[in-house]
Amino acid sequence: MSGNQSNTSKNHCDFDNSLIFTLVPPYILVISVLGIIFNVFVLMVFCLHKKACSVAEIYLSNLAGADLALVCCLPFWAEYVRKGFNWTFSESLCEVTSAVIYMNAFCSIYFLVLVSIDRYVALVHPLSHERIRQPFYAKLGCLFVWILGLVFALPIFIYRKLEFKPQSNLTYCSLNFTSDQYLASEVITITFSFIIPVIIILFCTVKIIQALRKRLIEVLSIQKTDQKATTLILAVLLAFLICWVPFHVTKILDVLQYTRILKCHITLNIFQQISSYLAFFNSVLNPILYVLVGKTFQKRAKELFMLWNKNQTASFTRLSTRLTSFKFDQSSK
Structure with missing residues (x-):
C-alpha cells in the first residue's frame, strides 16, 4: 500500500524515507499484535456463545x-519497510499479502454497507421489510461480499510481482501495471471501494438519525435492542470513515497528480504514507469499540466467561473427585 509498489510511480515526488524505515515497522507490528488479539477475542465471543448471532452481529x-x-499480513509489510522496501520473501507471499490487504479494504466497507442497510430497514421500515432481516440472508450477503472482494483482488494477485532494481540492489513487491491499467484500476477502486459505498452509508445514516429523532420515545421504551445495536454501528461507521477517508482522498489526488492535473508535491506523498497507516489502525479500533460501546457484546462476553469458569470449575471438581477416589483405592489395597 506504500513505497515503490508500482512501476507507474515514476511521476511521484521523491522524499526522504528514513523516518518511514524507522517509525513505521514498530508501529505496524504493534497494530498486528493488538489486531490479532482483539479480533480473535471478538470472533470467539460471537462464534462460541451459545446464543445465535443477530443479523447485525453476523456482519460485524x-x-x-x-x-x-x-x-x-501486516508483519510481512513491516519487515518490507524495515529493509528499505526490499522484499526478502517469496513472490507468492508478495501476491497473497497484497491481495488480502486489498480485499480487506473492499470487504470491510461493504460489510458496513450491509450493516447500514440492516439498521436502516430495522428503524425506518421495521414492519414492511422484516422478512429480509433474517440470518440466512445476512450470511448470503456476507458470502457475496467475500466473493466480490476476491474478484476485485484478482488483478492485484495477478500483476503483483517481484521486481529487482540493480541500481538500488533492492527487490520490490510491485504492481506491474501499464499506465492505462493503473488509471483504470485506481478509478475502479475509488468508485466501487469508496464513492458508491460511502454514498449508501451516508444515506442510510441520515435516515437512521432522522428515524431516531422522530421516534425517540418509542425507540427508548420498545426497541432498546435496536437502539443499542444502532449506537455501536454508528460508532463503527464513524471510526471507519475517520480512518479510511483520508486514504481514499489521497488516492484521488494521486490519480490527479499522475494525469498531471495536479503538480507533484512532496506534501501529498507524506500524506499518502500517513493515511495508509492510519487505515491499518481501524482494524484495531473496531474491537475496542465493540467492548466500549457494544452493550450486547459486553453481555455476550460476560456470559461466555461465566460459562468458561463454570466448565473449568466442574472439570476441576471431577478431577479432584477422581484423584481422591484413586488415593482411597490405593490405601484400601
Missing part, C-alpha cells in the same frame, strides 16, 4: 474476520 463478525486477515 465478518468485519472482524476481514480485519484479522489484514493484521495477519
Whole structure:
C-alpha cells in the first residue's frame, strides 16, 4: 500500500524515507499484535456463545474476520519497510499479502454497507421489510461480499510481482501495471471501494438519525435492542470513515497528480504514507469499540466467561473427585 509498489510511480515526488524505515515497522507490528488479539477475542465471543448471532452481529463478525486477515499480513509489510522496501520473501507471499490487504479494504466497507442497510430497514421500515432481516440472508450477503472482494483482488494477485532494481540492489513487491491499467484500476477502486459505498452509508445514516429523532420515545421504551445495536454501528461507521477517508482522498489526488492535473508535491506523498497507516489502525479500533460501546457484546462476553469458569470449575471438581477416589483405592489395597 506504500513505497515503490508500482512501476507507474515514476511521476511521484521523491522524499526522504528514513523516518518511514524507522517509525513505521514498530508501529505496524504493534497494530498486528493488538489486531490479532482483539479480533480473535471478538470472533470467539460471537462464534462460541451459545446464543445465535443477530443479523447485525453476523456482519460485524465478518468485519472482524476481514480485519484479522489484514493484521495477519501486516508483519510481512513491516519487515518490507524495515529493509528499505526490499522484499526478502517469496513472490507468492508478495501476491497473497497484497491481495488480502486489498480485499480487506473492499470487504470491510461493504460489510458496513450491509450493516447500514440492516439498521436502516430495522428503524425506518421495521414492519414492511422484516422478512429480509433474517440470518440466512445476512450470511448470503456476507458470502457475496467475500466473493466480490476476491474478484476485485484478482488483478492485484495477478500483476503483483517481484521486481529487482540493480541500481538500488533492492527487490520490490510491485504492481506491474501499464499506465492505462493503473488509471483504470485506481478509478475502479475509488468508485466501487469508496464513492458508491460511502454514498449508501451516508444515506442510510441520515435516515437512521432522522428515524431516531422522530421516534425517540418509542425507540427508548420498545426497541432498546435496536437502539443499542444502532449506537455501536454508528460508532463503527464513524471510526471507519475517520480512518479510511483520508486514504481514499489521497488516492484521488494521486490519480490527479499522475494525469498531471495536479503538480507533484512532496506534501501529498507524506500524506499518502500517513493515511495508509492510519487505515491499518481501524482494524484495531473496531474491537475496542465493540467492548466500549457494544452493550450486547459486553453481555455476550460476560456470559461466555461465566460459562468458561463454570466448565473449568466442574472439570476441576471431577478431577479432584477422581484423584481422591484413586488415593482411597490405593490405601484400601
